[in-house]
Amino acid sequence: MPPVPPAHRPRRPTERPEPRTTSPAADGAVAAAAWARVAALAGSEVVAAAPARWGFTNRTWLATLADGRRVAVQLLAGREVARRRLRVGARLAERLAAAGVPTAPLLGGDADAAAPFALHAFVAGRNGAEALAADAGAVRLARLMGGLAPRLAAVDTRGLRLPSTWADPARLAGAARRWLERAGPRLDGATSRALRAAVAGVEPLFAGRRPVFAHGDFAPVNVLLAPVPGRRAETAAALLDLEFARPADPLLDVAWWGWIVRFHHPSRWPVAWPAFLAAAGGPDASAAFADRVRTLQLLRLLELLDRAGRRAADTWAARLAVTARW
Incomplete structure (x- = not known):
């Protein structure tokens, strides 16, 4: 700040x-x-x-x-x-x-x-996105936010009446089909095909996985960093903007953090993503992990496109098109 x-x-x-x-x-x-x-x-x-x-x-x-x-x-x-x-x-x-x-x-x-x-x-601190100005700062931020991810997943959601669409694979797949149908005119053929494949894979990819608390917009801009007294280090002073909180697959916040950094800070992603995953519980080289991350990213973007106003819809459609080609 x-x-x-x-x-x-x-x-x-x-x-x-x-x-x-x-x-x-x-x-x-x-x-x-x-x-x-x-x-x-x-x-x-x-x-x-x-x-x-x-x-x-x-x-x-x-x-x-x-x-x-x-x-x-x-x-x-x-x-x-x-x-x-x-x-x-x-x-x-x-x-x-x-x-x-x-x-x-x-x-x-x-x-x-x-x-x-x-x-x-008021909470004193600088915005986490400022740490992405250089590789070293990006790695430190990735480790810090990766360490927050398991803590977020441990938050008790009982009695909070949070939106539940993302907590159940069948419900999420049904919602995604509706989002895709409404988005159709804004999407090119390749993006539509990628999204149809992602929607079709939701239930087999996520069946049997227990939902946990998710921030819903877990991104560098939504954390404030403060110096640690007596050390050349920073800590998370506050996590911000929790209005998208929901129960969801344990990888939702991980996937969204990865998308934000890769899309908006592509030069930092190669060093930040491995550091984030290591701090969040260890990298997973399996094909299922990569498929889950990609599916969650595409569906979250599709949801945001569905909720966007007329001015913002084209922006989200363009972001979907780029992401579908990764």
């Missing part, structure tokens, strides 16, 4: 409020009423805010309160996502903590606001 600009530093109680060089209401997506709601939930006026440099599906603002505290205000992509995040957030955070996975504490939120949002305690 970037350092706070001087005009946005928390003031001491004896100082006068600083000028708002970036107004919390400056973003057209954020109404003044929403910021008033943030202040009510936080128990202190918002005196300044600036957008975080990270955030794709959800945009995040880092806000300074009149009492000197800082909070993260995340604008959520739709009311359904917001309701699920707020309903599950507190209980899920407790279970993640019990499994050794740190998160940013949820302070509240409003799914019915003009711009639905979640309010989180």
